[in-house]
Amino acid sequence: MNILKFGGVIVAAGVLGGNVVYDQFAPKPPAAQSFGKSGQIEMLQSDVALSAKLQREFAEFSAYAYFGAFAVGDDGRFGYLTDVNTMDSARFYAMEFCTNGESAEATGCEIYAELRPSDFDETQTHTINHQTYLEYMDLKENYDGYFALAITGAGHYGYTYGYRTQWGANGDAMELCNEALLEDEDMIPAKTSCYLVYLDG
Numbered sequence: 001m002n003i004l005k006f007g008g009v010i011v012a013a014g015v016l017g018g019n020v021v022y023d024q025f026a027p028k029p030p031a032a033q034s035f036g037k038s039g040q041i042e043m044l045q046s047d048v049a050l051s052a053k054l055q056r057e058f059a060e061f062s063a064y065a066y067f068g069a070f071a072v073g074d075d076g077r078f079g080y081l082t083d084v085n086t087m088d089s090a091r092f093y094a095m096e097f098c099t100n101g102e103s104a105e106a107t108g109c110e111i112y113a114e115l116r117p118s119d120f121d122e123t124q125t126h127t128i129n130h131q132t133y134l135e136y137m138d139l140k141e142n143y144d145g146y147f148a149l150a151i152t153g154a155g156h157y158g159y160t161y162g163y164r165t166q167w168g169a170n171g172d173a174m175e176l177c178n179e180a181l182l183e184d185e186d187m188i189p190a191k192t193s194c195y196l197v198y199l200d201g
Helices: 052-062 087-099 130-142 166-183
Strands: 002-006 009-014 039-043 067-072 078-084 110-117 146-151 157-163 195-197
Touching: 052 067, 052 078, 052 110, 067 087, 078 087, 087 110, 130 146, 130 157, 146 166, 157 166, 166 195
Parallel strands: none
Antiparallel strands: 002 009, 002 157, 039 110, 067 078, 067 110, 146 157, 146 195
16 A cells, blocks of 8 residues: 555555565655654753743643653743754744744843753664654555655654665655645744655664
8 A cells, every 4th residue: 555644644545566666766855753652841041930821831731751842931922843854943933932033132032941851862863753654654554656755954854665675755744744744833844844854663
């Protein structure tokens, strides 16, 4: 079966027939690693007193285990992003949501806390959140053919499986990832891009 998916939604399907031969000319993307389900909080502005509302928002933020950042500013401003693939994306969008188009100086927005996987390996360049990792690896265990996975640092993804060629799988995974990114009204496509990664297993 040849099925395209993103965000857990089937968007197209077809039949794959015949034997699959490894495409030695398709470039192999960089390897990515996923880390465990537990996270740890690093407080960067521990002297800032949160209002009752922001305490509730921070408790929700703290429940996640993958990369995240929580920003606070003047007059109750805040913004956060969690469960994404890179700390850089988490920081960028936390500040974007807090400042809401104004400058950090005008709004007083700063990163209040950061969240990262407790077993994160600082030497790992490419990471992927644990839920997406589990979905993708389940497919690899149960289907034949070529697979591809495209992600953004902010957590969007597109994956394909059961393809006749690696080139086809790669191209459609990138297309699905870009569709997911463009449909997310909170994101800035010019600041967030899709890229292919490879998962062992």
